[in-house]
Amino acid sequence: MLWETVRLAFRAIIRNKLRSFLTVLGVVIGVASVIAMVTVGQGSSAQVSANVASLGTNVLILRPGKQTMGPGPRDNATPFTLRDADALSTLSAAAAVAPTANTSATVVAGSANRATQVTGTTAGYLAATNWPLVTGRNFSEAEERAAAPVCIIAETVRKSLFGATDPVGQPMRVKSVSCTVIGLLAPKGTGSFGQDQDDLVLMPIRTVQKRLEGNDDVERITVALRKSVTAERGIRDIAALMRDRRRIGIGQEDDFSVTNMAEVASMLTSINSVLTGLLSSVAAVSLLVGGIGIMNIMLVSVTERTREIGIRLAVGATSAQVLTQFLVEAVVLSILGGTIGIALGLGLAFAAAQFMAIPFAPQAGVIALAFCFSAVIGVVFGFFPARRAARLDPIDALRHQ
Amino acid sequence: MTAPPLIDLSAVTRSYGKGEAEVRALDGVNLAIAKGEFVAIMGPSGSGKSTAMNIIGCLDRPSSGTYRFKGAELQALGNDQRALIRRNYLGFIFQGFNLLPRTTALENVELPLIYKGLPPEARLPLARAALEKVGLSGREAHDPAQLSGGQQQRVAIARALAGNPSVILADEPTGNLDSHRSHEIMQLLQTLNRDEGITIVMVTHEEDIAAYASRLIVFTDGRITRDETTGGRT
Numbered sequence: 189m190l191w192e193t194v195r196l197a198f199r200a201i202i203r204n205k206l207r208s209f210l211t212v213l214g215v216v217i218g219v220a221s222v223i224a225m226v227t228v229g230q231g232s233s234a235q236v237s238a239n240v241a242s243l244g245t246n247v248l249i250l251r252p253g254k255q256t257m258g259p260g261p262r263d264n265a266t267p268f269t270l271r272d273a274d275a276l277s278t279l280s281a282a283a284a285v286a287p288t289a290n291t292s293a294t295v296v297a298g299s300a301n302r303a304t305q306v307t308g309t310t311a312g313y314l315a316a317t318n319w320p321l322v323t324g325r326n327f328s329e330a331e332e333r334a335a336a337p338v339c340i341i342a343e344t345v346r347k348s349l350f351g352a353t354d355p356v357g358q359p360m361r362v363k364s365v366s367c368t369v370i371g372l373l374a375p376k377g378t379g380s381f382g383q384d385q386d387d388l389v390l391m392p393i394r395t396v397q398k399r400l401e402g403n404d405d406v407e408r409i410t411v412a413l414r415k416s417v418t419a420e421r422g423i424r425d426i427a428a429l430m431r432d433r434r435r436i437g438i439g440q441e442d443d444f445s446v447t448n449m450a451e452v453a454s455m456l457t458s459i460n461s462v463l464t465g466l467l468s469s470v471a472a473v474s475l476l477v478g479g480i481g482i483m484n485i486m487l488v489s490v491t492e493r494t495r496e497i498g499i500r501l502a503v504g505a506t507s508a509q510v511l512t513q514f515l516v517e518a519v520v521l522s523i524l525g526g527t528i529g530i531a532l533g534l535g536l537a538f539a540a541a542q543f544m545a546i547p548f549a550p551q552a553g554v555i556a557l558a559f560c561f562s563a564v565i566g567v568v569f570g571f572f573p574a575r576r577a578a579r580l581d582p583i584d585a586l587r588h589q
Numbered sequence: 590m591t592a593p594p595l596i597d598l599s600a601v602t603r604s605y606g607k608g609e610a611e612v613r614a615l616d617g618v619n620l621a622i623a624k625g626e627f628v629a630i631m632g633p634s635g636s637g638k639s640t641a642m643n644i645i646g647c648l649d650r651p652s653s654g655t656y657r658f659k660g661a662e663l664q665a666l667g668n669d670q671r672a673l674i675r676r677n678y679l680g681f682i683f684q685g686f687n688l689l690p691r692t693t694a695l696e697n698v699e700l701p702l703i704y705k706g707l708p709p710e711a712r713l714p715l716a717r718a719a720l721e722k723v724g725l726s727g728r729e730a731h732d733p734a735q736l737s738g739g740q741q742q743r744v745a746i747a748r749a750l751a752g753n754p755s756v757i758l759a760d761e762p763t764g765n766l767d768s769h770r771s772h773e774i775m776q777l778l779q780t781l782n783r784d785e786g787i788t789i790v791m792v793t794h795e796e797d798i799a800a801y802a803s804r805l806i807v808f809t810d811g812r813i814t815r816d817e818t819t820g821g822r823t
Contacts, residue, residue: 192703192708196703199696203691203692204691495687496689496690498687499687499688499689499700500700500704501672501675502646502648502675502681502687503675503676503681503700503701503704503748503752504672504673504675504676504677504679504701504704504705504752505672505676505704506668506669506672506673506704507668507669507672508669509704582648583643583648583649586648586683586687
C-alpha cells in the first residue's frame, strides 16, 4: 500500500513538473550548498594539514622588527647578519639554521623567462624547511663561501624554463648573473595563503647579497629545533642569544620576532574550521528556508487541489489516506530535491577543488546526513499542508472553484 | 415482512447556523427508496434537494432524524466510516464531471479501486470493463482535456461504476451538456438502472431529464411536496 502511494506521488509530481521543480528548488540549493561547503571545507583542511606537515614541526622563524601579525611594513630594525646565523647554529637546541635574503628577479633560460622569487640561503635551508631535492645536489660549503653562481630551482620555475629537459647542469640567468642549475626541489603545491610555493629559485645567500642586492642583510632566519627540544625552550634560548648579540638592555623590548610555525599552522587550521563551520551554518539556514519553501508551495498546492481532494474523498478516500498521500508527496519531493542537491553540491565542490587546487574530499557521512535531513524536511514541512488537506470537508471541497 | 428499503430517511432535519440565524435546509423529511429505483429529485434552488443528496451520499450528516442504509443507521457515523460507505456502496456523478485533470481516463476510473486497496492487476481489468460499459473503449489513455463534455461525463459514470456500487448519485449530470449529449447520458443511466439493477438518485431541474426516471420527488422549502411514480421515458 505504501509502495502504491509512493507510485501515486511520483505520478502527481510528474503531472506537475514546473510546480514540483519550484517546490524542490529551495531544498536543492540548500542541500547543494551544505554539501559543497562541507566538502570544500574538508578539502582545505586536508590541504592545511599537508602544509603543516611540509612546514616541519618545531620550526621557528626569526625576523627583525617587533612582533606583528601577518604581512605589512615592519619597523626599521637592524637586519640580521650571517654571523647571527652562525651564532644560532651553535645553540644546542638548533638542529638546522637557514638565514635567507629574498628578492624578486627575472630568470632566463634559452628563450624562456619568468619573474620569480629568488631566495638566498644556505645548505641548511632544505633541512630546516623539510624540503627534499628530486634530483641534483645541495649547495656546497665552498660555493656558499665563494658566492658561486649556482641555483636550485623549484617545480614551477622548472616547468616554465626547461619544460621536458633535465634542468640539472643547464645554464640559467638570474637578472644579469649567469649561473648553473645544480638541483631541483620536490613539488610543494599551494601554500596556506594560496600562494604558489614552487615559484622559487634558491641561491647561496652571499651570491644574492653581493651580486643581486649589493648588501649584507639577512631578512629572516629559519631555525629547526631538535626533536627533544620544546618550542618554548627554543624560543627562550634564541631570544636570549639574540638580545645579547643585538645589545638590547634589560627592560627594553625585543627588536626582533620569533614566530613558532606550529602555532601559525594551528591558527590556520582553526581559522579554516571556523570558516567552514560558519559557511556550513549559513548553508544550513538556506536548507531550512528551502523546507519552508516546500511547506509554502505544498500549502498553495492544497488550496489549488481542493477540488481534487474533494473528488478523492467522494470516491471513498479516508482522511488518513489523503494525509498519507500529501505527506508522501512532500517526502518524495524533498528526497528528490535532496538527491539532486547532493549531486549538484558534489559537482560544485569538485569544480571548486580543481579551481583552488585543493583535494576533493567528499564525506560519506555528510552526504547520508543531507539525504536523511531532506527526508525529515519533507515530513516536518509536509505535515501541516497534508493535515489541512485531510481535514477538508468533502462538500466544500467539491464546490471549490 | 418485506426487506427494508435501500435508503430510508425518517424525520431528517438539516439546519445551518444557530439561534435567530438558523436556516433549515431540510425540515422533517421522510423518504424511502427501494433497491432498483430510478428517482429524480426536482425543486427550486434552496429547496433542500442538494442537501438531501449530500445526506444520502454520506457527504453530510443530518442534524436530527435517522438515516438507514440497507437497514443500518448511518446518522451517527464518523468521517472515515462514511468514507467507507461511499467507497463500497456509492458512486457519484457531478454536473462539472469532476475528473482529475492531467490524468488519463483509465487512471480516473481506477481511483475508487485504488482506495479499495486493489492491486493494479485486479483493478485495471475492472477499470477497462467500466470504460467499455460506457462506450469509451479505446479512449483509456486520453486526458479529460482531450475528451468532449459527453465523453467526460461517461468517464465519470465509469468511475462511479468501477466500485460496483449499489447506488449512483447524480447531481445535475446533464447540466453542462447540450440536449443531444444529455439524452445520450440519460439513456446510459437508464440502461445501467435496468440492466445492472443499480439504484439511481438524480437531482435535476429539467423536466425532460427527470422524465427518464421512474419516480419524481419535488422539494419545496425543505419538505417533499410531490412524490409520484412516472412511466420512465424510453
